[in-house]
Amino acid sequence: MDYKDYYAVLGVKKNASADEIKRAYRRLAKEHHPDLHGEAHKAKAGEKFKEINEAYEVLSDPEKRAKYDQIGPGWESAHHQRPGPEPSPRRGAESFSGFSDFFEELFGGAGRRGFGVSDAYATEPETGRDIEAELPLTLEDAFAGGDKRISIAVPEVCPACGGAGRRGRGFCPSCGGVGELQRQRSITAHLPKHVGDGVKLRLRGQGSPGQGSREAGDLFLRVKLLPHPRFKVSGSDVETALTLSPSTAALGGEAGIATLEGPVRIRIPAGTHSGRTFRVPGKGLAKGGGARGDLYAVARIDIPEPLSDKARRLYEQLRETEE
């Protein structure tokens, strides 16, 4: 009895994911479906088709796959050393299923799940895939929220080959054998206000279109805030510089902080040093639950330029008092 390398049949690696196995199966099943071949090749395609389905039957079922993975090409000798191998009760006409002897020996009747070649054949239309894409946003746009038109490449099943990647005996010229085409689509995303960096927005039904009447996948947009010349984002907090004149810093007073939602006036205590940080609560980015982060304004003392004659004289007097 020949060992069957199901991974080789599907052309996947031994550590292939369930998704990779499914995709490989779909592609091969479409390629070798007997109905797609002329009389001359029908029988040969049918053989190959059975082999593909058997491999998929095993590798798509975690239990069967685990059992299969435990054996190797040396399986037969190991198997034969086992004392008194019990004959499979399912052998005979009623178990005829198109499966190989290897499969029957390994799984017998117990491992089967009412499988028939026809219902495993995956011409069934599939729901569209979810897509994830980055959404670069300026801080102004992130604060404002609202509708934003974006252009995005969405993979769609190639209409020329129906996703099989092949036409006739060659690769599909439309998609180059991939089975998918990237189509640029214009989408309107509704942005919440004050959306933070890394937030994922879900746009239902805007992913890859489903086949036939199946529903489309979702589009997940991951917000990527672009660097801003005046504001630095740290989580849901935003930091900016607060420029103070030396007199305000020394004597105290009021100063305006430019925020992304217009200026905010704050009180500056006398004797404010450069680097002192003022917190403006709730003026940062959204941090979930309706709450918002804070705005931090870092004091920076700046000399007005150019100095007026009067100011110069006053500074000179000031210097005298310092000496």
Ligand SMILES: [Zn+2]
């Ligand atoms: Zn194609």
